Amino acid sequence: MPHRYFTTEIGQGRAALTGSDAHHLADVMRASVGDQVILCDPHAVEYLGTVTAIAPGWVEFSVTEGYPSAAEPDVEVTLFAGYPKLGKLEDTIRHSVELGVRHVVPFFSRYCVAAPKKEEAKNERYNRVAAEAAKQCGRGVLPDVAMPLPDFAAVCDAFHAFDLVLFFYECGGVSLRQVLGGAPGREARRIAVVTGSEGGFAPEEAALAAAHGAVTVGLGPRILRCETAPLAVLAAVMTLTGNLE
Known part of the structure; x- marks a missing residue:
């Protein structure tokens, strides 16, 4: 299968890669004129690109009509993930991208064990992890990882941007199947899912x-680890919205 790259420099039957992607294709993969790759634009449109020219830091293509x-799922899911300890966030990002998440927003909350430290440098790494996962699993867009929000109030302030917010609480809530099977759930296209860190959520955060406006949702009788819950949630959301068929 052709290698996959993401670019904004695409249109009128031509496209280009620059920077690290151009270096990877030209110098690491040793591409030559006539080789083909899959190119994706920011709107989840894919093109078959044929290399027409290679220069230092630059690869040019002719492209087919996009499709x-x-x-890409037909729902845009944002994961708000309580910041875990011991580097677990990288795995959460990687697997969430495979499951179809569009945005990952880490956050700190009352019972977080982790504390902010060198977050700018970490964010660069997290976005590279997301990009690598997107290429590996054949995504049509590059999911992004935001800088962490400082507290749970900042998370709640972001809820207005979504059609449906699902707050997964270890103390229980309504059934996810019930929520997504009802009219609001069937109509929602922008969905936020919120999962906690190792310490879970304080009662005042749940309130x-x-x-x-979040819907408090339970995940059954078992307590899931903070690295397990986001993946269980995303798999369930994608299944119930028909995006794992």
């Missing part, structure tokens, strides 16, 4: 989420 990426 919508079959890998704040509900006050900002």
Whole structure:
């Protein structure tokens, strides 16, 4: 299968890669004129690109007519993930991208064990992890990882941007199947899912989420680890919205 790259420099039957992607294709993969790759634009449209020219830091292509990426879900899911300890966030990002998440927003909350430290440098690494996962699993867009939000109030302030906010609480809530099977869930296209860190959520945080319009959802009788819950949630959301068929 052709290698996959993402670019904004595409249109009128031509495209280009620059920077690290051009270096990877030209110098690491040793591409030559006539080789083909898959190119994706920011709107989840894919093109078959044929290399027409190679220069230092630059690869040019002719491209076919674009077609919508079959890998992109018809719901745009943002994961708000409580910041875990011991580097677990990288795995959460990697697997979330494979499951179809579009945005990952880490956050600190009352019971977080982790504390902010060199977050700018970490964010660069996290976005590289997301990009690598997107290429590996055949995504049509590059999911992004935001800088972490400083507290749970900042998370709740972001809820207004979504059609549906699902707050997953270790103390239980309504059934996810019930929520997504109802009219609001079937109609929602922009969905936020919120999962906690190792310490879970404080009762006042759960109350704040509900006050900002989130639906409090349970995940059954077992307590899931903070690295397990996001993946279980995303797999369930994608299944119930028909995006794992």
